[in-house]
Amino acid sequence: MDWAKYRTPSYDELIGSDGRPRPAARHLVEYLSGLSGRELAERQLAADVAARVMGITFTVYSDGRNVDRTLPFDLIPRILHRREWQRTEAGLKQRMRALNLFIGDIYGEQRIVRDKVFPAALLKQSVNFREQCVGVRPPLDVWAHICGSDLVRDGDGTLYVLEDNLRIPSGVSYMLENRMVAKRVFPELFETSAILPVDDYPSQLYDTLAALSPRPGDTPTIALLTPGVFNSAYFEHAYLAQAMGIELVEGGDLFVADDDCTYMRTVYGPQRVDVVYRRVDDLFIDPEVFHPDSVLGVPGLIRSWRAGKVALANAPGAGVADDKVVFAYVPKMIRYYLDEEPILPNVPSYLCHNAKDRRYVLEHLDELVVKPANESGGYGMLIGPRASRKEREKFRALIVADPRNYMAQPTLSLSTAPIVTPDGPSARHIDLRPFILSREDTYVTTGGLTRVAMTEGSLVVNSSQGGGAKDTWVVDLEEEAG
Structure with missing residues (x-):
């Protein structure tokens, strides 16, 4: 691989501005330099x-065909570098402590509202606030x-938090499978480099779920509730259920009895379920409480949860904090609940419900990324510098009509990493999604899912928008030197 012509429009994760590999990437770059283009x-x-053999797929709905594609x-x-990751890990743990305290407070005393923070x-005006959750205290006070x-990393090398996904975050199976693929392709590098492992995530997730059981003295029965095979993340649902050795169920497989306990239908008769790892949205999880015509959920499940007979994860x-407008207040939450300064900065944000911010956004639509509060997957947003006048005017009208639902951020020059092309290494923009598990302690994956915009110059990394993925290596140089 020839790096002589490699150029990047931003901060690059592997190659420094002087054209030399960054310290943590030196071993990899030297190894790749020894491979021919054909190899x-x-x-x-x-x-x-x-x-393809592993079946690492996702479903794209936007083209109208609902086709499974290989990621x-x-x-x-x-x-x-491990040293940078240690700081990042500490920042993510701090963030999750504050977010869980915020959610509990919102469904409790609402001190943060009373104190006008x-x-x-x-x-x-939150579409994710659930009246049915007021007064509930879930196990360990974790929501x-x-x-x-x-x-995301900006052009100056600063690592920012872009958003938090607290409802039904996906992608961790791709992180695990990417590592398995990388080990097959680069077995020699895993023997000679101090690459920290990620394969303990299923056991960590199982321990997190098991800690929620209302019957702590017994081995818990845990089920993963999936919307079914046509859901875009079904691969992940099946993968995680198998990796943890738990049941993969759909709504019709569960029922809530008169004793408020949740049971699973089996060939041996009903079996009580202690913990449901649900991958079904709030509004479809229980037709007795939310959408009455939902066939994805379990009638009575919220009643069972409120009675403390089943735990839900x-x-x-929890989505009350998974809101791109609420996101902007996380630094204040950290100061309010923890009396600490945030370790990781937020991407600067403009909130359109604020008159001053809204005026700025409307005057600078051609410079900003505008996002609706509760969309995901890269849908429904405006990338101002690349949008047409018609698209910007459409968003102007949307913001004026519903300012609470929109926020804006600067168009960051996202960091890049090289991908393999027929013409040699070529820079593509990337982000990173680590996964955080909250229980009595907090666990953070070593690295996470690196998503990459496969189209040159694109800033959209979501798989639903044509993005791909890379393995993420956290490298311990001290261990390598030893």
Whole structure:
């Protein structure tokens, strides 16, 4: 692989501005430099075949065909130094402690609203606030047991939090499978480099779920509730259930009895379920409480949860903090609940419900990224510098009509990493989604899912928008030196 022509429009994760590999990436870059273009192409082909054989797929709904596609995988990993990762990990743990305290407070005394740190109007207009959760205290006082926080690095090398995904975060199975593919393609590098492992996530997730059981003295029965095979993340649901050795169920497989306990239908008769890891949205989880015509959920499940007879992860209502407008208040939450300064900065944000911010956004639509409060997957947003005048005018009208639902952020020059192309390494923009598990302690994956915009110049990394993935290596240089 020839790096002589490699150019990047931003901060690059592997190659410094002087054209030399960054310290944590030196071993990898030297190794890749010893491979011919043909050898590299063969290894990329081997990685693509492995991904297809493993069934690493996702579903795209936007083209109207609902087709399962193999997630594009680029074999050049993203490299992070362990020292930087330790700070990032501490920042994510701090963030999750504050977010869980915020959710509990919102469904409890609402001190943060009473003290005017968080605006009452934002809460009143929140589409993810669930009245049915008021007064509930879930096990360990944890609401968001599983979180995927999206991190981006700007052109100056600063690592920012872009958003927190607290409802039903997905993608961790791709992180695990990417590592398996990378080990097949680069076995020699895993023997000679101090690459920290990620394969303990299923056991960590199982322990997190088991800790929620209302029957702590017994081995818990845990079920993963999936919407079914047509859901875009079904691959992940099946993968995690198998990896943890728990039941994969759909709504019709469970029922709530008169004793308020949740049971699973089996060939041996009803079996009580202690914990449900639900991958079904709040509004479809219980037709007795939310959408009455939902066939995805379980009638009475919220009643069972409120009675303390079953634990739900993530807890219903956790999405009140999974809101791109609420996101802007996380630094204030950290100061308010923890009396600490945030370790990781937020991407600067403009909130359109604020008159001054709204005026700025409307005057600078051609410079900003505008996002609706509760969309995901890269849908429904405006990338101002790349939008047409018609698209910007459409968003102007949307913001004026419903300012609470919109926020804006600067168009960051996202960091890049090289991907394999027929013409040699070529820079593509990336982000990073680590996964955080909250229980009595907090666990953070070593690295996470690096998503990559496979189209040159694109800033959209979501798989639903054509993005791909890379393995993420956190490298311990001290261990390598030893």
